Amino acid sequence: MSEIYVLRVNGEEHAVADAWSGESLLYVLRERLGFPGAKSGCEQGECGSCSVLVDGVLVCACLVLAASAVETEIVTVEGLQPAERGEMSDVQRAFVETGAVQCGFCTPGLIMAVHALLDHDPDPSDLVVREAISGNLCRCTGYGRILEAVEVATRRRSGGPGSGVGARGVSGPEVVAE
Amino acid sequence: MTVDVRAGTSVAGGIGQRAIRPDGIAKVRGEYAFSGDLWAEDMLWGQALRSPHPSARIRAIDISPALAINGVHAVLTGADIPVNRYGLEHRDQPVLADDIVRYTGEPVAVVAADHPETARRACAAIVVDYEILVPLVDPEHAIDAPPMHPDGNVFRDLIIRRGDDDARGPIAVEGTYEIGMQDQAFMGPEAGLATPTSGGGVDLVVSTQWLHNDRDQIAECLGLAPALVQLSLGGVGGAFGAREDVSLHVHACLLATRTGRPVKIVYSRAESFLGHVHRHPARIWMRHTARPDGEIVSFESRILLDGGAYRSSSYHVTANAACFAAGPYRVPNARVHAIAVRTNNPPCGAMRGFGVVQSCFAHEAQMDLLAAACEIDPVELRLRNALAPGDELLTGQRIEGTLPVAEVIRACAALPLPDPAVDDVLARPGGAGRTADAVDVRRGVGFALGFKNLMYAEGYMDGSVARCRIDAGVVTITCAAAEVGQGFVTLVQQIARTVLEVDDVIVAPADTAIGSAGSTSASRQTMMSGGAVEQACRAARAELETRATSDPDAGGTNPGLIDIVALTTDRPIDVTEEFNHRLTHPLDADGQGDAHVSFACAAHRAVVDVDPELGLVRVVHLATAQDVGRVLNPLQVTGQIEGGIAQGVGLAVMEELIVQDGHVRNASFTDYLIPTALDAPTVEATLIEEPEPGAPFGAKGVGEPPTISSTPAIVAAIRAATGAPCTRVPVRPRDLM
Ligand code: FES
Numbered sequence: 028m029s030e031i032y033v034l035r036v037n038g039e040e041h042a043v044a045d046a047w048s049g050e051s052l053l054y055v056l057r058e059r060l061g062f063p064g065a066k067s068g069c070e071q072g073e074c075g076s077c078s079v080l081v082d083g084v085l086v087c088a089c090l091v092l093a094a095s096a097v098e099t100e101i102v103t104v105e106g107l108q109p110a111e112r113g114e115m116s117d118v119q120r121a122f123v124e125t126g127a128v129q130c131g132f133c134t135p136g137l138i139m140a141v142h143a144l145l146d147h148d149p150d151p152s153d154l155v156v157r158e159a160i161s162g163n164l165c166r167c168t169g170y171g172r173i174l175e176a177v178e179v180a181t182r183r184r185s186g187g188p189g190s191g192v193g194a195r196g197v198s199g200p201e202v203v204a205e
Numbered sequence: 206m207t208v209d210v211r212a213g214t215s216v217a218g219g220i221g222q223r224a225i226r227p228d229g230i231a232k233v234r235g236e237y238a239f240s241g242d243l244w245a246e247d248m249l250w251g252q253a254l255r256s257p258h259p260s261a262r263i264r265a266i267d268i269s270p271a272l273a274i275n276g277v278h279a280v281l282t283g284a285d286i287p288v289n290r291y292g293l294e295h296r297d298q299p300v301l302a303d304d305i306v307r308y309t310g311e312p313v314a315v316v317a318a319d320h321p322e323t324a325r326r327a328c329a330a331i332v333v334d335y336e337i338l339v340p341l342v343d344p345e346h347a348i349d350a351p352p353m354h355p356d357g358n359v360f361r362d363l364i365i366r367r368g369d370d371d372a373r374g375p376i377a378v379e380g381t382y383e384i385g386m387q388d389q390a391f392m393g394p395e396a397g398l399a400t401p402t403s404g405g406g407v408d409l410v411v412s413t414q415w416l417h418n419d420r421d422q423i424a425e426c427l428g429l430a431p432a433l434v435q436l437s438l439g440g441v442g443g444a445f446g447a448r449e450d451v452s453l454h455v456h457a458c459l460l461a462t463r464t465g466r467p468v469k470i471v472y473s474r475a476e477s478f479l480g481h482v483h484r485h486p487a488r489i490w491m492r493h494t495a496r497p498d499g500e501i502v503s504f505e506s507r508i509l510l511d512g513g514a515y516r517s518s519s520y521h522v523t524a525n526a527a528c529f530a531a532g533p534y535r536v537p538n539a540r541v542h543a544i545a546v547r548t549n550n551p552p553c554g555a556m557r558g559f560g561v562v563q564s565c566f567a568h569e570a571q572m573d574l575l576a577a578a579c580e581i582d583p584v585e586l587r588l589r590n591a592l593a594p595g596d597e598l599l600t601g602q603r604i605e606g607t608l609p610v611a612e613v614i615r616a617c618a619a620l621p622l623p624d625p626a627v628d629d630v631l632a633r634p635g636g637a638g639r640t641a642d643a644v645d646v647r648r649g650v651g652f653a654l655g656f657k658n659l660m661y662a663e664g665y666m667d668g669s670v671a672r673c674r675i676d677a678g679v680v681t682i683t684c685a686a687a688e689v690g691q692g693f694v695t696l697v698q699q700i701a702r703t704v705l706e707v708d709d710v711i712v713a714p715a716d717t718a719i720g721s722a723g724s725t726s727a728s729r730q731t732m733m734s735g736g737a738v739e740q741a742c743r744a745a746r747a748e749l750e751t752r753a754t755s756d757p758d759a760g761g762t763n764p765g766l767i768d769i770v771a772l773t774t775d776r777p778i779d780v781t782e783e784f785n786h787r788l789t790h791p792l793d794a795d796g797q798g799d800a801h802v803s804f805a806c807a808a809h810r811a812v813v814d815v816d817p818e819l820g821l822v823r824v825v826h827l828a829t830a831q832d833v834g835r836v837l838n839p840l841q842v843t844g845q846i847e848g849g850i851a852q853g854v855g856l857a858v859m860e861e862l863i864v865q866d867g868h869v870r871n872a873s874f875t876d877y878l879i880p881t882a883l884d885a886p887t888v889e890a891t892l893i894e895e896p897e898p899g900a901p902f903g904a905k906g907v908g909e910p911p912t913i914s915s916t917p918a919i920v921a922a923i924r925a926a927t928g929a930p931c932t933r934v935p936v937r938p939r940d941l942m
Pocket residue numbers: 066067068069070071072073074075076077078087088089090
């Protein structure tokens with residue numbers, strides 16, 4: 028067991044006491060500090076479900092030793108939205124409205140990845156979006172609605188005629204016979 | 206009832222609308238509690254020790270070194286389990302191996318400790334003295350090999366005979382096909398929290414597909430009355446069949462009752478790969494004969510499924526593989542022999558598509574061979590043989606409901622093809638990392654068709670229970686159906702809004718306090734639990750209308766003016782209803798019988814870019830037309846189609862659990878690859894609506910068809926691009942040389 032260290036998460040300082048020094052940032056966030064928004068899907072840096080921002084850089088929290096993240100600014104999914112119940116960031120809102128959420132296990136990680144993308148590139152092409160979220164595995168959606176959500180969020184940020192939700196990839200429903 | 210719910214699409218968020226998930230906001234905010242997020246005061250962490258051998262006899266287990274570790278509270282072995290047998294359909298599996306281990310990863314002991322790392326170290330300290338045995342890993346040998354389990358090595362041996370055994374057409378095609386072992390690979394690993402209750406019982410919050418079946422198995426193993434075991438659904442991070450079987454459930458409950466403290470177990474990804482069933486690997490031989498005009502005359506097939514060490518759902522997977530072996534085509538004469546066997550390979554069971562995925566890959570390859578042999582366009586050949594309502598299946602069952610096979614073929618074939626490849630390295634096979642040269646890339650197009658039964662089969666008495674309570678105008682629906690991501694909770698709200706004409710509907714948590722809703726599998730919850738919710742809401746609506754007629758101030762006889770708040774204040778309406786589908790029957794000795802409830806079909810057309818020299822494939826585009834009965838929520842139907850296709854892409858070109866001598870070699874996301882956003886094709890879907898009689902609002906389950914024929918369509922496209930035979934999935938680079 029190590030001595031106390033302090034992590035800055037979502038703008039507030041949290042003391043971590045009596046922790047085993049081998050604990051990952053993901054474990055400490057989830058099990059010691061009460062931020063279960065980052066998920067543990069593989070603990071190997073392969074699935075992206077644990078994505079958080081450390082000093083503005085998207086990282087897999089499972090690959091970062093918690094004790095090494097002292098003196099950094101950590102942002103988790105819980106830190107993205109206004110704290111009021113039911114409020115959402117623009118990306119979160121787009122995910123809900125377009126059907127980009129099914130089981131939702133991948134969702135917090137993807138929300139972090141999309142925020143990181145759009146904050147750096149306000150108008151990414153389809154392939155750039157796919158590349159940017161290719162470190163975040165989703166087993167439920169096949170990514171179609173997620174790509175749609177990113178498109179909607181991008182349009183809204185640019186203030187374009189994008190407040191509506193389209194229906195990318197779906198023609199119909201059409202009644203062939205009844 | 207006087208309400209025409211088919212006209213209910215006028216209700217905001219009702220049936221047919223793009224209603225939003227009630228759990229969506231919590232999920233995007235990171236507030237939704239998955240079972241792995243649970244926490245309790247004083248909680249311990251459970252961990253299983255698993256066998257490193259596929260076949261061994263346990264001579265002795267020494268748990269004392271584990272017990273000596275500071276922070277360890279309990280170490281249990283098979284001898285501690287009151288009734289050491291469980292199983293989804295047949296109790297042939299020990300909770301903790303008692304004398305023999307039959308697969309690599311079989312649990313041998315479990316530990317509870319105060320930190321997950323302590324629990325892992327304690328497991329490593331347990332000394333198991335194994336006498337290593339020669340594993341039985343070849344399913345063909347398993348049929349006649351000495352039994353490796355008291356229940357024998359053959360889970361099912363099923364023959365289907367139809368028509369004239371000797372009938373043959375002048376054109377014949379045959380082939381042998383192999384399907385690798387696919388994993389469901391849901392993103393949220395198995396997790397649960399068990400808490401002991403006063404009176405010697407236990408509460409378990411767990412991610413599962415079927416609370417009541419789990420509850421019964423846990424109670425049996427613990428030697429407790431079912432009422433002492435209560436289950437609630439924790440947030441489920443995907444399922445796809447892998448959560449139908451009990452995993453950590455009994456371990457957590459037993460550790461909790463033994464230690465008197467809450468016990469949480471969360472699987473690592475590696476443990477998840479070892480700790481749940483997979484899709485059956487299969488070897489399938491088929492021969493079709495036809496007239497020169499392409500009309501099928503005869504069909505023969507032998508299907509061998511490797512069920513692994515324990516039975517799970519192998520019995521019914523076999524039936525599905527056999528019953529739908531010929532695909533949605535008219536086949537007057539057929540002989541099918543399907544066998545599922547026990548081996549020392551990992552146990553296999555339910556995965557999306559349940560036995561039909563394997564058959565469909567084979568029959569669609571055959572249909573393309575037949576089209577070539579008859580010199581007929583593959584789409585036209587399928588149209589000429591397409592099943593239609595009134596036709597008979599291989600099992601002699603007449604199709605009574607809707608099944609628009611020709612319609613899905615035509616609608617899919619009519620969808621526009623994608624633009625030619627864009628010149629961007631990211632868009633090429635292999636992506637930016639292993640760039641194919643643009644001149645080497647060849648494009649191919651392939652077509653495939655599939656169908657599957659919906660609901661359980663062969664005489665299973667299936668039902669689902671739902672409760673509708675209206676108190677001072679507040680509508681609450683309770684149903685134990687497991688929400689696993691598919692969006693059943695959205696559907697509950699849509700049904701209740703439509704039937705009751707209200708805006709707000711509370712969906713109560715799913716638990717075992719109400720009757721069973723059956724499993725979230727077999728594309729059955731939309732019909733079964735959707736039906737139960739509809740029935741309960743209609744009964745509540747009838748009561749509302751009765752009350753209104755005797756209360757002119759609250760609506761009188763005008764249903765549109767019912768004052769739901771006034772009518773239920775101080776006298777709530779509370780009704781519980783059970784929905785059942787029509788009876789089915791077992792198959793007879795010739796595999797004939799009215800065994801299935803309902804069917805759904807889909808067609809897929811795939812476009813791929815291949816660099817044959819590098820062995821790289823990019824699945825560019827998937828067009829599909831799917832028979833959905835009626836669209837209840839376009840957003841969710843689209844999500845099921847796109848998600849199902851992605852799993853079909855995985856089986857076609859990348860996903861396989863590699864098992865060598867009984868050892869899984871790639872139990873990680875580093876080595877078991879599932880499609881990323883760069884691998885997923887653009888999907889263009891057309892939904893065919895022909896309402897299914899007897900189903901709520903005419904809707905069919907939509908989750909499975911996208912996974913069934915997408916794989917063979919992709920492989921057909923790869924064959925078209927390369928000329929390689931590709932008789933095995935996943936297609937490997939060496940298969941393209
Ligand atoms: S849990 Fe960190 S990448 Fe999967």
